[in-house]
Amino acid sequence: MSNLQKEDFSKWYLQTIQKADLMDYSPVRGCIIFKPDGYELWEHIQEDFNKFLRSEDIRNVYFPMLIPKHFLEKEEEHVEGFAPELPWLTRVGDEELEEPYALRPTSETLIGDAFSNWINSYRDLPLEINQWANVFRWEKKTMPFLRTSEFLWQEGHTAHETEENARARTMSALEAYADLIENTLAIPVYRGQKTPSERFAGAVDTYSVEAMMRDGKAVQAGTSHYLGNNFAQAFDIKFLNRNNEHEHVYTTSWGISTRLIGSLIMVHGDEKGLVMPPKVAPTQVILIPVGPWQKNPAILDKLKELQATLRAKGLRVRIDETDNSPGYKFNEWELKGAPLRIEFGPRDLENNQVVVKMRDLDDKETVALDDLEAYITEAMDVMQKRLYESAAARYKENEHYDIDTLDQLKEHIAKSKEEGEVPGFVLIGWDGTEETEAKIKEETGFTTRNIPFNPPVEKEVDIVSGKPAKHTVWIARAY
Template identity: 60%
Template sequence: MKQDKAFVKEITPQSEDFSRWYIDAIKKAELMDYTPVRGCIVFKPDGFELWERIQAAMDKRFKETGHRNAYFPMLIPESFFQKEKEHIEGFNPELPWVTEAGGEPLEEKLALRPTSETIIGHMYSQWIQSYRDLPVLINQWANVFRWEKRTMPFLRTSEFLWQEGHTAHATEEEAREETMQMLEIYREVVEQELAIPVWKGQKTPSERFAGAIDTYSIEAMMKDGKAVQAGTSHYLGENFARGFEIKFLDRDNQFKYVHTTSWGSSTRLIGAMIMVHGDDRGLAFPPRMAPTQVVMIPVGPMKLREQVMTAFDPLFDALKAAGVRVRADLREETPGWKFNEWEMRGVPIRLEIGPRDVENGQVILARRDTGEKVTVPIAGAAEAVTKLLEEIQQNMYDKAVAFRDEHSHLEIDTLEQLHAHIAACESDKKPSGWVLAGWCGEDECEAKVKEETKFTSRNIPFDPPVEKKTCITCGAEAKHTVWFARAY
């Protein structure tokens, strides 16, 4: 098994260097490649297909809840950013600017959108006149730009792909319902389709979206214990409505500002999926997201291959007919090499079939998530595969929940204890994970945690495992119970 060893050496073990493992795994599996453009990656076909599946899962739910897609210009005039003060402060340092076009300097420079509240706010001010025009429920799939200093493939790149929903409502109540509805859709997609458990909660004021009244997020734990913000939903109040004069004549004949929301999720979900489910063998995809769900590999001596194929081909067709995303690997490489290859690429089920299996009317199903093998009759194999895929989906979610809970620390009450916890984890080379802490609500207390430990507040969970009583920094009475963690 010389190939085997060579193979394993190519991916750095997670425990040795998690970031290196991540880069090794996604490069080797050909999900992405670096480019000569600073901080921009290529989404190669296997990486892009993951995004297509995430898109389909999200888009379906957006449409079911009455949203429609539209497309707004990518270039945003500089003056638009001035109309919401916090917004420009938040995004200005990260903007790339077009200053010349068609051989001439522009009169007003144009930003590459970091998000589209401004241009969409401007258009809404022209489209909305009356309560009859409300609500406006629009989503956009688009590329956006944030010129980040430090980048990480999928998780943080200068250009990325996302969806941004932008809605306008007659009342605060309705806008707040929308904000929560979309957060719940994110939770559902990420938990049910990507098999990633998340905490729904509210961002602290210091972590709010630039220009929002309230920001809510779903937060997920990676296998190195760090957090990824996997989706955000903002109640923007009248902030953008006032900046862009989005007013309507209400039923009571009064002109009023609309209440707007925005909500976004992005290609960083690809990165999260890899960091939650991958292991030292490489990637592992939950069946609902996997580009290939089952790889069929014939085994046994070549001279008996023809016999094997008489059972192989009809089974391939049967799986396809059952709606399974199946792929046959008939290349000349050894079965051992192929097993490694498809494990590394994260395929949930490997189906092995050799001459003896054909004689016995059976096949072997090998699970990527547990490594277990089961033997099933060929006759009912399609059904068995379909069932096993659902079982794997559930098991991957359950495993992620168990990992998360194991690395969630509920007993840390002071900064000293947090320091001690981090030191202990570092000496044991274990993830320091997340810490549930009380917080008095003062910005300085939150900032001090970050300053001293690099743990930042993730969110104030709606439904925390316990309620904390005292502020982790000052010891005063806690107003909120907050997840703190290092984050991507």
């Protein structure tokens, strides 16, 4: 990590995303402007997840953004969970509305109501839909991409005949998230179950995939909820089952959001700026003319020809033909995180070759123009895997299994600080009580991330109470 990354990770993050032109601040409290490169990252995430949805025949829909007040109040835990951060539409033109509308924080309520109209018999099940939409949660502390008052997300909503089917969908959605985040964003994730205190408001069980940022803090990267009959009861979603009896459906919901963009930056970025995984990079290949290229039009001509060839292959390729110096351009495109830089000057023209520099490697390579297409495909593929492996290795370094008491945890945190290391993820034993969670949070700022499906070791004793552990849990500081 660079000095600034080590000394003040938040500052590094905020500087980098602005300098790299991913976003800008806006005059709206806690809301950002997604600039073209920032928004394009979201578009690639959408394309990728839409493939999963299509493969499962889960179709996209669009529901109204406004939720009547009495709808939100139907599921008690749900409204309690969201109430403090709900923005309210109370007036149109000069007229006060009789009943205010909330700007949606999530859509279980409106969709539950629709499901109750659309579902009659087991033949209508499963009913599975997805929505790409903007949502609002007016949180006190905001952070670009990671926590904003308005954000973009996808919310899947499904209804099933049986608990078993609903639980299977809950898990397959979680696995689809893990797949997208690991393979497309090159970010390893921790799969597991949330503790009851961290559950979605209204859920029976919440599962998450969690990622570790370079500063050792966690980001909850995606969640999938088994909602049992809770919303089915609140919205009277019944079906005639195979025994000709009326029964409540079992529902699920699951979401990922534009906070994935923040995670991407915080996992891969380095002292020079962003490092974009090739699969989602807005500019995968940047072509930079070098030497006295303005005097020799054949150089730019050749680059344009190359750009056209590569674009025809589906690659995202740009040429930087500004008047800036090559050195300036190299820095600029390293800041933006373009995976592959191609330098091309008079000598390269003569020798029918280019010079290639990968964003995450130090050395340059000379490649014959005839071999370039194959080289690029291979190099991007290898870089995508390298970024994943590099993050996975960092995860391993920052995981701690040998902390058994709160004092040890505090020592670990103090020592990390002293040595300029990150405290990372700590695996603890937990007796299942909220008291333990509260105590850890109060004394260290760490929170439970999830109960991993496959913990690297099983912890025997609760870190606070010393009682026998019911679960082995990841804890960390979190965004």
